[in-house]
Amino acid sequence: MSETKTVEALVSLGDRYLGRVPAFEADRPWWSEIEATTASLDRLLGVQSLVLRLVHADEAETRRGGRVVYHVQVAAEPRPGVLHPAPRPEWAEIVKPHPLRATWAEVDGPRRLIEWAQGILGPVRPAQVKTWNLSCLVRLDDAWAKATSSFCSVDAEVIRQVHRYDETLAPGVLGVDPANRWSLLEHAPGVDCWEPDDETLRDVIGRWVTVQATLDPAELRTPRMLPQEVAGELTGLLDGDAGSQLSPDDLAQARRLVDVLPGLVATLESAGLPNTLVHGDFHTGNWRSDGTTRRIVDWADSHLGHPATDLHRLCGYLPPQQQELARSTWVAAWRSHWPAGDPARALPPIAVLSRLLGAITYQRFLDNIEPDERVYHEGDPAHEIAGAVGTATELGLL
Known part of the structure; x- marks a missing residue:
C-alpha cells in the first residue's frame, strides 16, 4: 500500500483562479491529512495556503494514495512563475456553492476558524x-x-x-x-496509544464506563444511534444503494437478518445496561498518554446509544489477548456500577448490531456530503452490512 499520495493543487485567491501547482508527492498518504501538503505549498508559493476540499481522487486505494486534486486558497499573491495559469474549464463548477458543502470547504472557511481561535x-x-x-x-x-x-x-x-x-x-x-x-x-500531551499496555486499557476503560454509567442521558445534545431503531433503518438501506452493492446472497441474508433483529435487540436489552453517551470511535488511536495522564480525543462521532458499541469498536484494534482483557475489564466495571445488569449478555448481539449501526452511520455521511467527497465513504454501508451478515452467520443466527 502506497505511503505517499500525488497531489495536484488548484490555487485561488478568494474564488479567483490563479493556476495549478505541478504534481508533487506528499508523505502522508491519507487524503484527509494535509499538513505535509500545505507545508510544501507554503514553501513553493511563498504565502500561506489552506486546503478547502478534495475536488478529485483517482480512487487507487480508497481514502489514501493515488492522485488527488485539492482546491487550495492562498492568503496573498504567490511567488511568480510557479503556477501553470492555463484556464480550467471546470473552475466555475468547482467554486459554485453546494448546499451540502462543509462550511470550512467554502472560500475563506478555514480562515474564519483560525481567526476565531486566534x-x-x-x-x-x-x-x-x-x-x-x-x-x-x-x-x-x-x-x-x-x-x-x-x-x-x-x-x-x-x-x-x-x-x-x-x-x-x-x-x-x-x-x-x-x-x-x-x-x-x-493539546493532549504524549502519544497516540496504538499499542497500549494493559494498565492503560484498564484505566481508560474503567474511567470511561464510570462516566457512561453516571451521567444523565437527558443532558446530551448529540445524535441518536439506538439499537432499537436499527431494523427500520436497515430495511431502507437494503432497498437503496447499499442493497444494490451487495451480492445476491448477502442481500438475501441481510433481509433474513432484519427478521432476526427483534430477538437480538431483546437479548441486548436483557443485559440491563442503559443507553448513554457513546464515544463512537473508541479505538486506541484516539487515546493519548504521556505515561502519567491518559485522555480520550476526537469526540465528533459521539452519540446516544448502547455502551457496548464502544467496546466492540475497541476490540477490533486489539490483539486477541488484550481483547479478552478489554472485555473482562469492561464487564467488571459495568457490574460495579450497574449491579442489577448482566453486561456479558450484551457482547454477542452487539457484535452484529455494531456493524449495522456502522452501516447507518456511513449512510448518514453519504446523505449529507457533497458529491465530490462521497468517494471517502462509497461502499462503506454495504461493507458493514456484509460484515454483520458474516458475524450473524458465525453466531448461528442465520
Whole structure:
C-alpha cells in the first residue's frame, strides 16, 4: 500500500483562479491529512495556503494514495512563475456553492476558524492538519481548533459533559462556538496509544464506563444511534444503494437478518445496561498518554446509544489477548456500577448490531456530503452490512 499520495493543487485567491501547482508527492498518504501538503505549498508559493476540499481522487486505494486534486486558497499573491495559469474549464463548477458543502470547504472557511481561535489565543501560528467532509483540524501551538459537520457532535460540548464526571479524561476546553460547530481544545500531551499496555486499557476503560454509567442521558445534545431503531433503518438501506452493492446472497441474508433483529435487540436489552453517551470511535488511536495522564480525543462521532458499541469498536484494534482483557475489564466495571445488569449478555448481539449501526452511520455521511467527497465513504454501508451478515452467520443466527 502506497505511503505517499500525488497531489495536484488548484490555487485561488478568494474564488479567483490563479493556476495549478505541478504534481508533487506528499508523505502522508491519507487524503484527509494535509499538513505535509500545505507545508510544501507554503514553501513553493511563498504565502500561506489552506486546503478547502478534495475536488478529485483517482480512487487507487480508497481514502489514501493515488492522485488527488485539492482546491487550495492562498492568503496573498504567490511567488511568480510557479503556477501553470492555463484556464480550467471546470473552475466555475468547482467554486459554485453546494448546499451540502462543509462550511470550512467554502472560500475563506478555514480562515474564519483560525481567526476565531486566534481571537481567544492571541497571534499564534496555525498549521492545518486535516480536512475532509467530517471535520477540519488546525494546530495552533499547544491548542487545536476543530470544526465539525452538522450531522456530527461538537467536541467541546461533549467534552464539557464528560468533564463533569472526570476532569482529566478528555482535553481541556478553551472555547466553543456551537452555532458554527467550532471547538478550541488544549493539546493532549504524549502519544497516540496504538499499542497500549494493559494498565492503560484498564484505566481508560474503567474511567470511561464510570462516566457512561453516571451521567444523565437527558443532558446530551448529540445524535441518536439506538439499537432499537436499527431494523427500520436497515430495511431502507437494503432497498437503496447499499442493497444494490451487495451480492445476491448477502442481500438475501441481510433481509433474513432484519427478521432476526427483534430477538437480538431483546437479548441486548436483557443485559440491563442503559443507553448513554457513546464515544463512537473508541479505538486506541484516539487515546493519548504521556505515561502519567491518559485522555480520550476526537469526540465528533459521539452519540446516544448502547455502551457496548464502544467496546466492540475497541476490540477490533486489539490483539486477541488484550481483547479478552478489554472485555473482562469492561464487564467488571459495568457490574460495579450497574449491579442489577448482566453486561456479558450484551457482547454477542452487539457484535452484529455494531456493524449495522456502522452501516447507518456511513449512510448518514453519504446523505449529507457533497458529491465530490462521497468517494471517502462509497461502499462503506454495504461493507458493514456484509460484515454483520458474516458475524450473524458465525453466531448461528442465520
